[in-house]
Amino acid sequence: MSDNRRRSNGANLPFTKMHGLGNDFMVVDAISQPFRLRPDVISKLADRHFGIGFDQLLVVEPPGMPDVDFRYRIFNADGSEVEQCGNGARCFARFVRDQRLTNKKVIRVQTAGGVIELKAGKDGWVLVNMGVPELEPAKVPFEAAQRSNTYRLEVNGEAVELSVVSMGNPHAVLLVDDVDAAPVERLGPLLESHPAFPRKANIGFLQVIDRHNAKLRVFERGAGETLACGSGACAAMVAGRLRGLLDEKVRMVLRGGPLALEWQGEGAPVMMDGPTARVFDGQVRVPIDSPRRGRSGRSSGRRRQKKG
Numbered sequence: 547m548s549d550n551r552r553r554s555n556g557a558n559l560p561f562t563k564m565h566g567l568g569n570d571f572m573v574v575d576a577i578s579q580p581f582r583l584r585p586d587v588i589s590k591l592a593d594r595h596f597g598i599g600f601d602q603l604l605v606v607e608p609p610g611m612p613d614v615d616f617r618y619r620i621f622n623a624d625g626s627e628v629e630q631c632g633n634g635a636r637c638f639a640r641f642v643r644d645q646r647l648t649n650k651k652v653i654r655v656q657t658a659g660g661v662i663e664l665k666a667g668k669d670g671w672v673l674v675n676m677g678v679p680e681l682e683p684a685k686v687p688f689e690a691a692q693r694s695n696t697y698r699l700e701v702n703g704e705a706v707e708l709s710v711v712s713m714g715n716p717h718a719v720l721l722v723d724d725v726d727a728a729p730v731e732r733l734g735p736l737l738e739s740h741p742a743f744p745r746k747a748n749i750g751f752l753q754v755i756d757r758h759n760a761k762l763r764v765f766e767r768g769a770g771e772t773l774a775c776g777s778g779a780c781a782a783m784v785a786g787r788l789r790g791l792l793d794e795k796v797r798m799v800l801r802g803g804p805l806a807l808e809w810q811g812e813g814a815p816v817m818m819d820g821p822t823a824r825v826f827d828g829q830v831r832v833p834i835d836s837p838r839r840g841r842s843g844r845s846s847g848r849r850r851q852k853k854g
């Protein structure tokens with residue numbers, strides 16, 4: 547069967563709608579039913595009026611390397627594949643356990659941004675080891691001659707001071723006096739696509755309350771402002787610590803609620819603890835590329851990963 551025929555026929559794709567502090571996801575098990583979606587299909591599904599509506603699509607795949615339990619793929623609402631999603635990581639851990647794809651409490655997953663470790667806690671809470679932040683500008687990636695804790699950028703003739711951090715994915719963090727009055731809609735899109743970020747960036751607006759409390763809003767690459775961004779919260783924690791404003795443990799309040807963060811400092815991983823929520827299960831008819839389908843067009847069977 548040609549690819550086009552297969553696309554026009556489509557398939558029913560089971561999914562689970564989840565969220566972490568209002569950062570919402572369509573989560574799909576691609577172990578039991580391997581599939582691929584085109585970016586235009588993903589952005590239609592993400593549409594809040596004509597689709598399911600979500601900030602990111604999270605896909606559970608079999609591991610592609612030793613010593614990990616799963617491969618975790620992340621697609622933004624605009625259909626682009628990205629390296630990391632912190633709130634998604636917590637939902638991922640809950641999903642693979644709920645679906646009985648594993649019964650491990652500590653789960654290691656391979657993302658395009660590196661390996662991260664997820665620890666299932668009580669009442670749907672998940673502790674994520676988000677890995678060691680990368681601060682070398684070339685690795686963020688960010689155009690700068692040398693590493694610094696803050697950089698100045700020109701945006702439409704306006705000078706903006708920001709810190710840059712990679713949590714596997716690129717982040718810029720600006721310090722503001724009041725998150726509620728922060729120019730998120732104006733500066734967010736301009737900075738997201740600023741030429742200094744060759745792979746674009748997520749833009750965080752951080753208000754430090756005291757050394758243990760902060761507030762954050764994030765304009766996400768490929769999704770716009772979301773109610774919470776887990777990797778953005780970790781990046782803001784790092785930026786606040788680099789500027790000498792925050793201590794090792796911080797309660798970071800996003801529009802959708804608080805995350806508990808811990809960072810011992812340079813060379814250490816950032817730890818993020820937060821809730822997950824399962825909203826509903828559904829099925830959607832999609833034009834699908836199914837790499838492992840045989841001639842009949844039927845799936846070659848349900849493949850479950852061995853429980854760990």
Ligand SMILES: N[C@@H](CCC[C@H](N)C(=O)O)C(=O)O
Nearest residue numbers: 631632633715767775776777
């Ligand atoms: N919401 C996420 C981040 C998702 C990816 C991001 N938009 C990017 O393009 O890097 C989180 O909780 O970390």
